[in-house]
Structures are given as structure tokens and as C-alpha cells.
Amino acid sequence: MLGVIQLFSKPEEQANLNRKIMNNFLFVASENDAISNCKVGGVGDVIRDVPRQISKRGDRVHVVTPSYSRLHQEGTLISKLNVQLREVTYVTYLYEVKAKEEDENISHYVIHHPEIEAGNLGGIYQHDAFEPFYTDVIKFTIFCTAVAEAIKQKKFGKLDIVHLHDWHSSTLLFLKEYHPAYSALEKLRFVYCIHNLALQGIRPFENSYSSLKNWFPKIDFDKDALRDPRYADCYNLMAIGIRFADAVHTVSPSYKQDVLLPSEAPEFVGGEGLENDLRQADKDGRFHGILNGSNYHDLKETKKNKLFPNIATGIFKQLQKEHNRQKAEFLAHTGEKVVPFLKKRPNFICASVARLTEQKFYFFKRSPEALIQILDKLERVGGIYVLLGTGAPDYEELLRDISYKKRNFIFINTQSEEVVNSIYRDSDLYFMPSLFEPCGISQMLAMRHGQPCLVHHTGGLKDTVQHVHTGFTFDGKTYDEKVYNMVEGFKEALYLFEHEKSTWKQIQLNARKMRFTWKKSVDEYYKLLYTGNAMEVGIA
Structure with missing residues (x-):
């Protein structure tokens, strides 16, 4: 787990030289604006900017997203990953891809498989009008299982922290909890970020191609621990992230307070059925609200009046x-x-x-x-x-x-x-x-x-x-x-x-x-998420 970092008053460069421990992070997300053509919304900005701040502290970051049948094409093949799904061997591929701006402490990867397809929303997500999340649960289940296999095989090195983002990544927590092939995940600290609680990744336990039983027919799991609070025959991937992660956070303090209360839309949108899970996480001391930052440096300015x-x-x-x-x-x-x-x-x-x-x-x-x-x-x-x-x-x-x-x-x-x-x-x-x-x-x-x-x-x-x-x-x-x-x-x-x-x-x-800096946000990450209150944050 993460070692204690001394509180430095020297410039950041000297502080990094003095540090004895380099921590190794993995970020798992659906979007990553550090690489080309992999962004729809704000998630992509977060996955671009947070690893840069972690890198400035001298720590190592690996970032992995799906390939969406395109992002691997100019990448370098790192490994073929065989995973068992539906009692069939799925052959998936881990590629390292180039970033828009290189950083020696950050590596970017994509997972490729033919069923991890591009979506009709920004080339990433799929809008399924009649069966919500049907297509996306298919591709993100394959993606997460391949990531679990890559972690098991130490393709990202010896990890300390896995930072998951929204429901698209939380199958990893299901695998950690129930899949005997991925018991190695139990040694890692998992942090879960809620970007948008309204999108929860809800699918049936069985009787569908994108159901949990279809993907993992021989895995014994506790339905009550996975169940959606409103639909008894469904599991809820957002809820799995909240229930099983070591630390959970929203992307602003006020949104944290909002989601602890039940929704009464349209007057008020709050916990969207998961408020009891969030209250329990808050009672456990696992739930935090940390404001996202914005980039104020090295901007590619657009010309005025254009x-x-x-x-x-x-x-x-x-x-x-x-x-x-x-x-x-x-x-x-x-x-x-x-x-x-x-x-x-x-x-x-x-x-x-x-x-x-x-x-x-x-x-x-x-x-x-x-x-x-x-x-x-x-x-x-x-x-x-x-x-x-x-x-x-x-x-x-x-x-x-x-x-x-x-x-x-x-x-x-x-x-x-x-x-x-x-x-x-x-x-x-x-x-x-x-x-x-x-x-x-x-x-x-x-x-x-x-x-x-x-x-x-x-x-x-x-x-x-x-x-x-x-x-x-x-x-x-x-x-x-x-x-x-x-x-x-x-x-x-x-x-x-x-x-x-x-x-x-x-x-x-x-x-x-006004300055909403990522440095301030990531200071809070280190203090509250990455090792609880055990770590003191270096001053840049």
C-alpha cells in the first residue's frame, strides 16, 4: 500500500528527488482525453488531468480504456489476454498507445476485442432505447475482465491503487469479490469515483445475453449484495462500486450532499435510489466529496473573435x-x-x-x-x-x-x-x-x-x-x-x-x-482516498 510521504516545503522537483517511495496507480475509465478520439464528456478531462498531477508528485500512473474498435490501430501490442466468459475463451489484446502530450511517469493503454465496439454517442457509448445499457454492459464486462487479467499478470507492474470511474469500471470490484481467478485483486486498494449517479448500469441477473449469469455462469455470488434497490431481478453496477470500494467520492462537495437525499425530480435530483448505500458509505467513513479541477497551464488558446x-x-x-x-x-x-x-x-x-x-x-x-x-x-x-x-x-x-x-x-x-x-x-x-x-x-x-x-x-x-x-x-x-x-x-x-x-x-x-486547481483536488485525493488519513500530502 502507499507509503507515507513527508511534508515538503521545498520546490516540487527537489521534493520528488528526496522521496524514497514511488507509488504505482492504475486508472480505469471509459474515456481518456489524454489520447485522441476518446472523450465525450467531463470524465475524459478528469482522466487526462489527474494522472498529470500524480506524476508531478513523482508517482507512476497507468491509464486504461476500451479501444472501441479504433484506438488500438496505431498502438503497440503489449500482450494477448485470454479470459473466460460464458464458458468460452475470449482473446483480448492490451495495447499501449501514444498520448497527445507525453509524460515519462504516465502510460496509456487500450483493450481491444471485436465486441468492444464504438457507440453511437461520441463513438464511445451506445444509446439502447428499448433495453438500457444492453450493449454497453457487454463491452465493459469484457473490458473489465481483461483489465483484471492484465493486473493478475502484472502487465502494469506491482500496483498500489486502482482508481475506478463510474459504473463502466465496477465489474472489477465484482471480480475482486467473487471470482477465484482474480483473488490477487484483494491486495489492492480500490477507489471509486461517481461522475454521474443518474447512469447506473442496471441489467438482469439472468435470461439476457448481457446478464450477469450469462457472463459468469459458474461463479457463486450473493444476489442481495449486488441487487438494484428498485428492480429485484437486476444487479446495479453503480451500486457495486459504492458497496465494494475502499473509498468512494463524488466530483464536488455539494453533489455529495445532494446524493445522500432521495430524489424528487424534477424539483430535486439526489441519490436516484442509491441514497441508502451512499449513507452507509458515509457512515463507514468511505464517502467524500472532492471538487474537480480545471487546467490553467499550457493552454492551446483559440484566437479571439473567431x-x-x-x-x-x-x-x-x-x-x-x-x-x-x-x-x-x-x-x-x-x-x-x-x-x-x-x-x-x-x-x-x-x-x-x-x-x-x-x-x-x-x-x-x-x-x-x-x-x-x-x-x-x-x-x-x-x-x-x-x-x-x-x-x-x-x-x-x-x-x-x-x-x-x-x-x-x-x-x-x-x-x-x-x-x-x-x-x-x-x-x-x-x-x-x-x-x-x-x-x-x-x-x-x-x-x-x-x-x-x-x-x-x-x-x-x-x-x-x-x-x-x-x-x-x-x-x-x-x-x-x-x-x-x-x-x-x-x-x-x-x-x-x-x-x-x-x-x-x-x-x-x-x-x-477564480482558480479550481487540480493540485488542490489531488491533494485531497492523497489525503482522503488513497490511504485514508495516513498520508501527508507533499506541497508543490
């Missing part, structure tokens, strides 16, 4: 490969709306970047009239609302319909890193009306550029945005109050922008000065 040229370029690129006629026509419609702004910037730019899901835009879906009110207020001051995202078909359809009706709503129904970076740099107000938010990275990225944010006062947004100091917040005891206050919050922000320039500039300055 938002609309980048939107136009992104649309043209997507049009060249778009085969769906309806989507192609809508992209052309969006491009036409952008043309006037190539020469003259609008007076005010409100913007959002997010997956089109219930979590992110439930208020728009249920109360589109609130979005129309906001657009009307923007129109009166020569302002526009730019929203970039792809996702659930019903959300895409709603936003396309509003775009056709409202000339100052620019819905960019595609993905473009250049446009996203320009939104954070060039907009006046970042809008984040999330129904719930475990942490949120977008508000941090916007604030990094001095952009005030308008956010729902929930989860990690509570911990990062202060009303009329670094941005604007809205809340309410009922759904109707929340929607009313969302529109009122927008009116307040617009009023300050128009009529109280000095206050607006001070809010911008305050937002720019």
Missing part, C-alpha cells in the same frame, strides 16, 4: 460527410444564419455547450416557452444565443424547430472542438440550466476566460458560481419557481451588462480570478 468563422468552417466540414438529408438541410440553415455575423458581431452572445440530455436541458424541453422568452429579450438588444450539442433525438428535434422559428437562436447540431473553444473565449454569458450537475467543467472553462455564467444552483455549480460575484444563479422550491427564476436570472444578467457596466466588468474580473 467564433463565427469557426462555426462556418465546422458546418462546412460536417456537410461534406453528412448523409442524412434532414440534418444536412439544417446545417445549411444554420450556416446561413451565421453569415451576417462574419462581418459584424452581435451586441450580446449567450452560449451553451452540452450533450442534449434530460440532465442538461430538461427545463427547455418541458418549458420551451421559457427559452422563447429568453430569445425575445436577447432580440430586443441585438443579442443571440449559440447552443452547440448533439444527443437525444427528441431534444435535437425541439431545438431545430426553435431555430427555424427564431432567427437569433443558432443551434449548432454537430461537434467541433474549435467552435467549443471559441464559445468559451468569445461569448458574453455562459448559460448552464442543468437539472442537476455533479460538478460541471464548462462553467470553469468559461470563467477561466472571464465569462460570467448563469447556472442552476445545484451540485457542483453551487461550489463554483457565486451570484452577482462571479456569475448568476437561479433556484426554486418548485419546478415552476425554478423556470420563472431562470428567466429572471437571465434578465438580471442582461440588465447589468447593458446598464451597470462597472458591475459587469467586476463580475468578469472575479470570474477570471
Whole structure:
């Protein structure tokens, strides 16, 4: 297990030279933005940035994700891994892959098998409308079993800590608990991170290709220890992570407090059926809330005032490969709306970047009239609302319909890193009306550029945005109050922008000065997660 690290007051480089013990970590996740084409959401940012902080302390990190039938293609084969699933030998392959930025203390790997396929959400996850998690449980079961075999064979060396992320990785804890072939996992400390409690990986115990009994027909396990609290015939991979890990954490302190309470959606999204498991983990001293960080160093800055040229370029690129006629026509419609702004910037730019899901835009879906009110207020001051995202078909359809009706709503129904970076740099107000938010990275990225944010006062947004100091917040005891206050919050922000320039500039300055550093977050990891309270954290 991890050795005790002395508390240093010297520079980080000297501290690392003086250390006697190098600890060896393994990060297991579905996304990793340290390598190309392996990110959909904030998980990818975390898996990119946390290992870099651990490396700065002189420790060693291995990061492994699925290959999704593509990421291994330019990698180096490390090992063939034979695993037993469904009483059949599955031949899987461990590849080492190159990072976007190399670090001598970090190695990146992917697991390849033909059934670990690309998904229809960002090339990673699969949206199964009729049987939720059916496809993803198949690929992540194969992935986790292959990772367990790699650990057993010491392909990552002698490990100290295995840091798991969301339900996609928690089959490893099932294997540790019940599979006799992987008893070696019992010697390791497992840390489990909850990025989004709403997605839990729930599947039947039996009678399905993606059921637990199908994959492990001869393994004896305790159904009650694995059972979903709401569906007696199902196991819950998120619950397995919470119940079996040595330490559990959420990605913000306020989200931790939220999930200890039962959900009463849409007014409040809390523990989503797992609040009793989380309360038990908290009672055991295993449950912590640690705010995610943001990167403030070595940024690849997008040039100022390039938002609309980048939107136009992104649309043209997507049009060249778009085969769906309806989507192609809508992209052309969006491009036409952008043309006037190539020469003259609008007076005010409100913007959002997010997956089109219930979590992110439930208020728009249920109360589109609130979005129309906001657009009307923007129109009166020569302002526009730019929203970039792809996702659930019903959300895409709603936003396309509003775009056709409202000339100052620019819905960019595609993905473009250049446009996203320009939104954070060039907009006046970042809008984040999330129904719930475990942490949120977008508000941090916007604030990094001095952009005030308008956010729902929930989860990690509570911990990062202060009303009329670094941005604007809205809340309410009922759904109707929340929607009313969302529109009122927008009116307040617009009023300050128009009529109280000095206050607006001070809010911008305050937002720019905020620092949510990964160093602070990882200090807490070492103190609370990696060895409980036994380790003192080195000062960088």
C-alpha cells in the first residue's frame, strides 16, 4: 500500500528527488482525453488531468480504456489476454498507445476485442432505447475482465491503487469479490469515483445475453449484495462500486450532499435510489466529496473573435460527410444564419455547450416557452444565443424547430472542438440550466476566460458560481419557481451588462480570478482516498 510521504516545503522537483517511495496507480475509465478520439464528456478531462498531477508528485500512473474498435490501430501490442466468459475463451489484446502530450511517469493503454465496439454517442457509448445499457454492459464486462487479467499478470507492474470511474469500471470490484481467478485483486486498494449517479448500469441477473449469469455462469455470488434497490431481478453496477470500494467520492462537495437525499425530480435530483448505500458509505467513513479541477497551464488558446468563422468552417466540414438529408438541410440553415455575423458581431452572445440530455436541458424541453422568452429579450438588444450539442433525438428535434422559428437562436447540431473553444473565449454569458450537475467543467472553462455564467444552483455549480460575484444563479422550491427564476436570472444578467457596466466588468474580473486547481483536488485525493488519513500530502 502507499507509503507515507513527508511534508515538503521545498520546490516540487527537489521534493520528488528526496522521496524514497514511488507509488504505482492504475486508472480505469471509459474515456481518456489524454489520447485522441476518446472523450465525450467531463470524465475524459478528469482522466487526462489527474494522472498529470500524480506524476508531478513523482508517482507512476497507468491509464486504461476500451479501444472501441479504433484506438488500438496505431498502438503497440503489449500482450494477448485470454479470459473466460460464458464458458468460452475470449482473446483480448492490451495495447499501449501514444498520448497527445507525453509524460515519462504516465502510460496509456487500450483493450481491444471485436465486441468492444464504438457507440453511437461520441463513438464511445451506445444509446439502447428499448433495453438500457444492453450493449454497453457487454463491452465493459469484457473490458473489465481483461483489465483484471492484465493486473493478475502484472502487465502494469506491482500496483498500489486502482482508481475506478463510474459504473463502466465496477465489474472489477465484482471480480475482486467473487471470482477465484482474480483473488490477487484483494491486495489492492480500490477507489471509486461517481461522475454521474443518474447512469447506473442496471441489467438482469439472468435470461439476457448481457446478464450477469450469462457472463459468469459458474461463479457463486450473493444476489442481495449486488441487487438494484428498485428492480429485484437486476444487479446495479453503480451500486457495486459504492458497496465494494475502499473509498468512494463524488466530483464536488455539494453533489455529495445532494446524493445522500432521495430524489424528487424534477424539483430535486439526489441519490436516484442509491441514497441508502451512499449513507452507509458515509457512515463507514468511505464517502467524500472532492471538487474537480480545471487546467490553467499550457493552454492551446483559440484566437479571439473567431467564433463565427469557426462555426462556418465546422458546418462546412460536417456537410461534406453528412448523409442524412434532414440534418444536412439544417446545417445549411444554420450556416446561413451565421453569415451576417462574419462581418459584424452581435451586441450580446449567450452560449451553451452540452450533450442534449434530460440532465442538461430538461427545463427547455418541458418549458420551451421559457427559452422563447429568453430569445425575445436577447432580440430586443441585438443579442443571440449559440447552443452547440448533439444527443437525444427528441431534444435535437425541439431545438431545430426553435431555430427555424427564431432567427437569433443558432443551434449548432454537430461537434467541433474549435467552435467549443471559441464559445468559451468569445461569448458574453455562459448559460448552464442543468437539472442537476455533479460538478460541471464548462462553467470553469468559461470563467477561466472571464465569462460570467448563469447556472442552476445545484451540485457542483453551487461550489463554483457565486451570484452577482462571479456569475448568476437561479433556484426554486418548485419546478415552476425554478423556470420563472431562470428567466429572471437571465434578465438580471442582461440588465447589468447593458446598464451597470462597472458591475459587469467586476463580475468578469472575479470570474477570471477564480482558480479550481487540480493540485488542490489531488491533494485531497492523497489525503482522503488513497490511504485514508495516513498520508501527508507533499506541497508543490
